[in-house]
Ligand SMILES: O=C(O)COP(=O)(O)O
C-alpha cells in the first residue's frame with residue numbers, strides 16, 4: 724500500500740467506468756455483416772478488447788486473440804474504416820456506467836481528487852462518449868490510445884499525467900480492469916486497483932497482482948481511507 728496520500732486517480736474507461744462491450748460488439752458485427760462475414764459471439768468480441776481499435780478489428784477479422792499472419796493490410800484498412808463509421812454511429816446505444824460509478828466520481832470530485840481518463844480507445848470516440856454519458860466534467864485530462872506516442876501497457880501516459888500534475892508516482896492511483904492497466908501502473912510506480920467485472924481477455928485481474936482488487940468502484944472510499 725502506498726505510504727503517501729492519493730491526490731489523483733487515472734481511470735481506465737472500457738470495462739472500468741463504462742460497460743461499452745455491447746456497442747463495441749454491435750459495431751464489430753455490423754462491420755462483419757458489411758464484409759459478408761458471420762457475426763461473432765459477444766463474449767468472444769469482449770475478449771478482443773483491451774489494446775485499442777486496431778487490434779480489436781484485427782482480432783475480429785482473425786476470429787481469435789492472435790491476429791492471423793496472412794491478414795491483408797488493405798482488407799484491414801477497409802474493415803477499420805467501416806468499424807470507425809459504425810462505432811461512431813452506435814457509441815451509446817447500450818453503453819452505460821457501471822453501478823456505483825457516478826456516485827463514486829461525484830464523491831471523489833467533492834474530496835478534491837484530480838481525475839483523468841487513460842484509455843486505449845481512440846480519442847475520437849472517447850470524448851463524445853464521455854459527453855453523451857454526462858461524465859466529461861469529472862476529468863481535466865483525457866488521453867486516448869492515440870493521444871500520445873505510446874499507450875498502455877507502456878507507462879508513458881501515466882508518467883505524462885504525473886508530470887502535468889507535478890505529483891510523485893505514489894500519489895496517483897491507476898484504476899482498471901485489464902492487465903494493461905496494471906502493467907502500466909507498475910511500470911510507472913503507481914499503486915493500482917483492479918476491477919473484476921470488465922474485459923481482461925477472460926482472465927481474472929488478480930493474476931496481474933494489483934495492489935487492490937474489488938468488485939465495485941465504490942471500494943475506492945475504503946482504499947483512499949477518507950471518511951465517507
Ligand atoms: O478500447 C480498448 O481496447 C480498451 O479501452 P480501455 O483502455 O478503456 O479499456
Ligand SMILES: [Mg+2]
Pocket residue numbers: 735736737738739773899900901921922
Ligand atoms: Mg479497460
